[in-house]
Amino acid sequence: MxxxxxxxxxxxxxxxxxxxxxxxxxxxxxxxxxxxxxxxxxxxxxxxxxxxxxxxxxxxxxxxxxxxxxxxxxxxxxxxxxxxxxxxxxxxxxxxxxxxxxxxxxxxxxxxxxxxxxxxxxxxxxxxxxxxxxxxxxxxxxxxxxxxxxxxxxxxxxxxxxxxxxxxxxxxxxxxxxxxxxxxxxxxxxxxxxxxxxxxxxxxxxxxxxxxxxxxxxxxxxxxxxxxxxxxxxxxxADMPLIMPEQTWAELLPLLSDFHSRVTQDLSIRHVHGRLKQWVQMLSRYYPQAKDLFQLIRTETCPEQLLNLLQKEQARILAA
CATH class of the missing domain: 3.20.20.70 (Aldolase class I)
Structure with missing residues (x-):
């Protein structure tokens, strides 16, 4: 396979x-x-x-x-x-x-x-x-x-x-x-x-x-x-029949931050928000947490503020 x-x-x-x-x-x-x-x-x-x-x-x-x-x-x-x-x-x-x-x-x-x-x-x-x-x-x-x-x-x-x-x-x-x-x-x-x-x-x-x-x-x-x-x-x-969003969301958040940092370096600022929003919206198919995050970032376009939102979400998960 x-x-x-x-x-x-x-x-x-x-x-x-x-x-x-x-x-x-x-x-x-x-x-x-x-x-x-x-x-x-x-x-x-x-x-x-x-x-x-x-x-x-x-x-x-x-x-x-x-x-x-x-x-x-x-x-x-x-x-x-x-x-x-x-x-x-x-x-x-x-x-x-x-x-x-x-x-x-x-x-x-x-x-x-x-x-x-x-x-x-x-x-x-x-x-x-x-x-x-x-x-x-x-x-x-x-x-x-x-x-x-x-x-x-x-x-x-x-x-x-x-x-x-x-x-x-x-x-x-x-x-x-x-x-x-x-x-x-x-x-x-x-x-x-x-x-x-x-x-x-x-x-x-x-x-x-x-x-x-x-x-x-x-x-x-x-x-x-x-x-x-x-x-x-x-x-x-691993032949796992279902995903476990409550376990993998914590593993995924650092990747979102990394993704944000990379696209900030590689794309013009006006495209950064769209790329992050695009991925988060697709993640929302399986992750209810992504739906909440999407609502937070949908109107925020400043790259620094987007990163702050991701960092706050990571801190919330770690504290839970």
Whole structure:
């Protein structure tokens, strides 16, 4: 069993990757997508989005970070994949699942699921462009409007030379609405011989077990579930059916303070509040304490005051 941290643009950046992998239980990360359009990107773009390239392609806890590319021009995708590997990427992942309208309008992400032949060209070009010992993987949804091309797209990815395929078990039009159609992952797994990773609606260890049983995949990629409950990977490995928010909230608070300090250093002041509020709001799915904290920070924008709120919450927990 391997647990992958999913790419989530604007959410799971290098700061959150660092913190989440430091908790333990995550085997591999996939970066936010690097958009390829019209040119060979300079090293600065790769380093900005995936700074782990400058530390051996891993987070400080030693978790490898695969670099994800998004684009529709096979030649350019290949050139940029080669450059990413030269810069230290331990593997290349290809995005055929992003549902964002702005991305799809530019023939990127999930829209390409309407063109299996283009997907094959991209994967094939990238596979030829990077050394044989560098893994090439892809992530896809079940389709754009419907699932009619799901098997064909998976076969195109396999025949083009990818070694691993992650399947988000919904179409683009289904977005992130439950349920995830794990049974379709099982169909894809039966149709191809490369490793298939299941993705979609894994929020608890119980969800993982059900996903494993239905999809027939032992490997899982988790995005929102790990952001909402940073201890989920550990809980899956320990076979814990439920989270214990009263125990893990105390462990989580120092991470929130660390997160605040890091984004204060890395982002402009006007973005710090939004990033902290975003994570706390996602944590509120499982932590009632996060709901209370969110109410406190939602109107506070001064970074120093935000830090004071976090420190006061930590002091309250320690005194309890």
């Amino acid at each position: 391997r647990i992958f941290l999913a790419p989530m643009e604007g959410v799971v950046d290098f700061t959150l990757r660092e913190l989440l992998t430091g908790i333990g239980g995550i085997d591999v990360c996939v970066s936010e997508f690097v958009r390829v359009s019209g040119s060979l990107l300079p090293a600065s773009v790769f380093h900005r989005l995936v700074p782990e390239l400058q530390q051996g392609g891993k987070t400080l806890s030693g978790t490898p970070v695969l670099l994800q590319l998004l684009g529709s021009e096979a030649g350019l995708m290949a050139e940029n994949a080669a450059r990413a590997v030269e810069l230290g990427a331990p593997g290349i992942d290809l995005n055929f699942g992003c549902p964002a309208k702005t991305v799809n309008k530019s023939r990127g992400g999930a829209i390409l699921l309407n063109e299996p032949e283009v997907i094959h060209q991209i994967v094939s070009a990238v596979r030829r462009a990077v050394p044989a010992d560098v893994p090439v993987s892809a992530k896809m949804r079940l389709g754009y409007l419907d699932k009619t091309l799901a098997i064909e797209n998976a076969c195109a990815i396999e025949s083009a030379g990818a070694g691993t395929l992650t399947v988000h078990a919904r179409t683009k039009t289904e977005g992130y609405r439950p349920p995830a159609h794990w049974e379709w992952i099982a169909r894809i797994r039966e149709a191809i011989s490369i490793t298939v990773i299941a993705n979609g609606e894994v929020w608890t260890a119980d969800d993982y077990r059900r996903c494993q049983a239905v999809s027939q995949c032992s490997d899982v990629m988790i995005g929102r579930g790990l952001v909402a409950n940073p201890f989920l990977a550990r809980q899956i490995r």
